[in-house]
């Protein structure tokens with residue numbers, strides 16, 4: 001006998017799940033539409049809450065409602081939580097076959113509660129369905145790249161739920177039920193089973209909120225660090241990157257290079273082809289340069305048609321070669337409007353070189369390239 005009433009556990013965790021559903025719904029309303037799945041997660045918790053309430057009404061409600069309808073709601077809730085994760089991770093859900101399967105299982109459940117009552121068969125169905133739904137869900141979240149705390153929590157909770165169902169299934173065969181066994185049998189095993197389900201749902205909803213918050217942070221960081229037109233890095237990000245790279249190079253006695261690049265006669269491109277074509281030329285330029293840079297190099301947009309490339313661990317000769325490659329790629333570019341580029345190159349030389357000194361030197365070299373007729377690389 002246990003002092004804890006399983007109905008109380010279901011009711012309390014259900015109420016908390018309902019509140020978490022409200023939290024997820026408010027996130028859906030306030031977060032950017034690019035963060036998908038929040039509405040499904042919120043609705044899933046409501047279904048699970050409703051299903052839990054019907055289960056708690058076992059004995060007081062007709063069996064069809066407290067057993068079959070409740071199972072349908074609980075499985076649909078678990079499935080909708082999976083759909084939420086699919087949408088969140090950009091996977092297209094296939095709702096029709098899954099809902100057909102869940103409806104079929106609920107009908108079999110109905111058979112074993114009304115036509116041929118068998119608590120054991122119903123338990124087998126419930127544990128198998130819940131284990132499958134939590135298993136595929138855990139696998140989906142697990143295979144989305146490197147594990148963060150929020151995703152780790154989601155995977156952990158889903159694997160735990162899967163394990164609890166398998167354990168319950170196995171123990172249901174190894175320790176046969178007395179004929180009059182019922183769901184709210186207050187054995188420790190049954191209480192553990194109900195509690196593990198209820199708390200898994202609650203913890204999953206917390207992990208969903210954390211995953212959405214993580215995603216929002218990543219999107220905001222991306223917005224703060226990337227130029228919205230060209231997707232090059234922003235000046236703010238480049239300033240920080242140059243400063244920390246210079247510091248690192250100074251400590252290790254390495255060389256780093258800065259390239260300042262400015263598209264030639266860009267005003268004419270706008271005037272002749274229009275502003276949209278000018279925008280496209282900027283986008284093409286960034287794509288072309290990024291394709292020529294190495295992994296650790298960074299490209300930022302400093303102003304209208306002025307860009308800076310930071311090349312760590314790069315000597316002056318190597319930097320000139322990179323700059324020439326960029327200039328050559330722009331000159332040869334097939335897409336209209338054609339547009340050449342002038343580039344100023346510099347590297348850190350003295351210990352007291354600051355980022356501002358390097359930028360000023362590269363800018364002076366760029367000025368010389370412009371003055372010497374453009375479509376040139378100059379060094380300072």
Ligand SMILES: Nc1nc2c(ncn2[C@@H]2O[C@H](COP(=O)(O)OP(=O)(O)OP(=O)(O)O)[C@@H](O)[C@H]2O)c(=O)[nH]1
Nearest residue numbers: 262263264265266267268270275276278279304305
């Ligand atoms: N389409 C487009 N044009 C931009 C953008 N930002 C700046 N510009 C234009 O870029 C042009 C820069 O002109 P200038 O500074 O005179 O330089 P330039 O015509 O490239 O001449 P040089 O640099 O001396 O070769 C201006 O006409 C700006 O309006 C942008 O985001 N999109």
